[in-house]
Amino acid sequence: MSNILAIFSKDVRSYFFSVTAYVLTTIFLILSGFFFSSAVSYFSFYSFQLSSQPFLAQQGLNLTEAVIGNLFFNMSVILLLMMPILTMRTLAEEQKQGTFELLMTYPVTESELVWGKFLSTLFVFGAMLLPTLAHLLLLKIVGGNFEWGVVLTSYLGIVLLGVAFLALGIFASSLTENQIISAVITFGFLLMLWMIAWLNEFLPPETAAWANDFSLIRHLEDFFKGVVELRNVVYYLLLSGFFLLLTIWRLESRRWVR
Amino acid sequence: MIQVENLTKFFGQRKAVDGLTFEVREGEILGLLGPNGAGKTTTMRILTGFLSPSEGHVRIDGIDVSKEPRKVRSLLGYLPEEVPLYRDMTAEGFLCFVAQLKGIPKTVRHAAIEKVTELCKIQEVRNRLIGKLSKGYRQRVGLAQALLGSPKVLILDEPTNGLDPKQINEIRELIKSLKGKQTILLSTHILPEVSAVSDRVLIINEGKLVAQGTPEELGERLRTGQEILITVRGDVKIVKPAIHRIPGVISVERVEAHGPQVEVYKVFCDKTQDMRGFVARILVDSGFELLELKSDTMSLEDIFLKLVTKEEAPQPDVAVLTAPEV
Numbered sequence: 001m002s003n004i005l006a007i008f009s010k011d012v013r014s015y016f017f018s019v020t021a022y023v024l025t026t027i028f029l030i031l032s033g034f035f036f037s038s039a040v041s042y043f044s045f046y047s048f049q050l051s052s053q054p055f056l057a058q059q060g061l062n063l064t065e066a067v068i069g070n071l072f073f074n075m076s077v078i079l080l081l082m083m084p085i086l087t088m089r090t091l092a093e094e095q096k097q098g099t100f101e102l103l104m105t106y107p108v109t110e111s112e113l114v115w116g117k118f119l120s121t122l123f124v125f126g127a128m129l130l131p132t133l134a135h136l137l138l139l140k141i142v143g144g145n146f147e148w149g150v151v152l153t154s155y156l157g158i159v160l161l162g163v164a165f166l167a168l169g170i171f172a173s174s175l176t177e178n179q180i181i182s183a184v185i186t187f188g189f190l191l192m193l194w195m196i197a198w199l200n201e202f203l204p205p206e207t208a209a210w211a212n213d214f215s216l217i218r219h220l221e222d223f224f225k226g227v228v229e230l231r232n233v234v235y236y237l238l239l240s241g242f243f244l245l246l247t248i249w250r251l252e253s254r255r256w257v258r
Numbered sequence: 259m260i261q262v263e264n265l266t267k268f269f270g271q272r273k274a275v276d277g278l279t280f281e282v283r284e285g286e287i288l289g290l291l292g293p294n295g296a297g298k299t300t301t302m303r304i305l306t307g308f309l310s311p312s313e314g315h316v317r318i319d320g321i322d323v324s325k326e327p328r329k330v331r332s333l334l335g336y337l338p339e340e341v342p343l344y345r346d347m348t349a350e351g352f353l354c355f356v357a358q359l360k361g362i363p364k365t366v367r368h369a370a371i372e373k374v375t376e377l378c379k380i381q382e383v384r385n386r387l388i389g390k391l392s393k394g395y396r397q398r399v400g401l402a403q404a405l406l407g408s409p410k411v412l413i414l415d416e417p418t419n420g421l422d423p424k425q426i427n428e429i430r431e432l433i434k435s436l437k438g439k440q441t442i443l444l445s446t447h448i449l450p451e452v453s454a455v456s457d458r459v460l461i462i463n464e465g466k467l468v469a470q471g472t473p474e475e476l477g478e479r480l481r482t483g484q485e486i487l488i489t490v491r492g493d494v495k496i497v498k499p500a501i502h503r504i505p506g507v508i509s510v511e512r513v514e515a516h517g518p519q520v521e522v523y524k525v526f527c528d529k530t531q532d533m534r535g536f537v538a539r540i541l542v543d544s545g546f547e548l549l550e551l552k553s554d555t556m557s558l559e560d561i562f563l564k565l566v567t568k569e570e571a572p573q574p575d576v577a578v579l580t581a582p583e584v
Contacts, residue, residue, distance in 0.1 A: 002358065002361075003358070003359055005358075006355055006358035006359055007359075010344070010347070010355050013347075013351075014344070014346055014347070017346055018346060097342050097343075097344075097345075098338055098340055098342030099342040099343070099344060101303070101308055101338055101342065102336070102338060102342050102403075103359070104306075104307075104308050105306040105307070105308060105331055105334060105336040106331060106356065106359040106360055107328050107329075107331045107332045107359070107360065107361055108331075108359050109328070254308075254309065255307075255308075255309065255310040256310075257310075
């Protein structure tokens with residue numbers, strides 16, 4: 001446990017010492033802020049138009065669905081692009097610099113190393129995500145009417161999605177010494193898991209259902225509607241656990257080769 | 259302290275280490291000598307438990323490395339060949355991180371770091387970023403992390419690699435000062451280094467142990483014949499066959515001219531006893547003017563070259579190219 005903590009704090013310090021964490025957080029906030037503000041202006045534009053048409057106004061517009069759902073969906077797409085950058089150096093750099101060899105001659109196990117790495121990226125991810133609360137607080141202050149419950153479940157969904165991204169990214173990083181290759185593998189794989197649901201229309205129904213179950217995005221939709229379903233939580237946790245386990249095996253494998 | 263038994267390591271089809279058996283005694287400095295690619299680094303990586311052997315056993319302080327890697331690692335200090343360090347950490351921050359991982363209790367952590375910074379003379383750079391340090395300082399920070407926590411066994415892979423002569427000397431002095439306190443295994447492909455610091459030398463080539471012993475013992479053992487350098491005045495055509503006729507002389511070789519009619523010859527004798535007096539008497543009795551005579555002992559350099567260079571037909575280039583660098 002103390003080993004995990006040592007690796008965690010070393011990596012977190014390194015993220016914030018180099019500009020990586022700041023750049024990622026800033027760009028993430030600019031992009032999510034842009035999508036958020038455009039969603040809000042869109043919403044106010046339509047609600048203004050609707051107010052002059054009494055018939056349509058009766059149906060009403062839902063701020064939670066239109067703006068909050070939109071914000072979180074956009075965030076998940078931005079994360080898809082940015083998480084590979086966050087994880088690409090975790091193990092690739094240690095292997096390239098040879099510090100991996102050094103770490104492995106201390107009384108440290110591979111799983112402690114992987115957990116330390118995972119938690120440190122999770123910390124940076126948290127630091128990226130936390131300021132987005134400001135968007136929502138601002139909306140509340142100007143009199144936006146939305147449900148905090150949905151916001152909470154949406155955050156839960158985003159965090160679970162992020163955890164899966166991180167686990168896959170760290171695994172990709174363990175495969176290579178090259179950060180670029182690590183990022184490309186992560187991005188490619190995430191995109192495939194993302195798009196698998198789009199195949200629905202071309203696939204026979206049984207296969208389509210199967211593809212749906214594997215899709216990163218399909219499991220997110222319920223969270224954005226304010227519903228926490230166990231199978232969705234289990235999906236993300238299983239996916240993350242699977243890739244973290246693969247990473248540990250990958251690092252241990254150098255000793256299996258006889 | 260370190261027992262290596264029949265250690266063998268394959269990388270694919272290639273045998274990087276081939277049946278190595280040796281022992282490092284407690285408090286001893288053992289030099290592992292071999293040309294580049296001889297399997298030194300692979301051997302050391304197996305000793306630290308970073309790699310596992312294909313065959314054979316390694317025991318450190320009686321503990322099998324493959325069975326209890328974690329326990330063994332807590333006894334070890336290791337300095338890899340290309341000293342890997344975190345460039346964005348300060349020297350002190352790095353040592354603190356290492357101390358945590360080595361499980362040095364918080365109460366004595368500070369004292370332990372203080373001790374190694376002093377020993378490796380890095381006090382003045384302790385708060386600077388490792389990436390900004392000179393190579394000599396970086397090497398010393400590397401050594402400091404290995405020494406941290408006073409491990410029983412130190413494994414140093416080419417500790418003076420890439421340093422200038424002054425720095426090399428400092429590192430050697432440092433290693434020598436640890437003698438007796440810690441058991442040290444160090445590798446190098448530089449010969450003077452081994453004779454300068456080690457008690458015993460192990461020469462390996464192509465993964466095989468070719469010789470071991472103290473530098474002096476090695477010189478003794480490998481002297482199968484005797485070489486004598488003699489300077490004689492006289493015509494080469496007459497002197498050379500005359501020397502060759504002396505019983506016990508295998509061959510004569512003209513080395514260089516020392517002025518008109520004065521030549522230096524290298525004489526190989528097969529007898530193990532001293533031939534100098536015998537050769538001198540015969541030459542003088544035969545009426546030659548003997549100007550100088552001395553025995554030519556083999557330096558460690560000669561021994562090394564003799565052991566690792568085999569007079570074989572050169573192998574096809576393809577085989578050389580496919581062998582991966584380890």
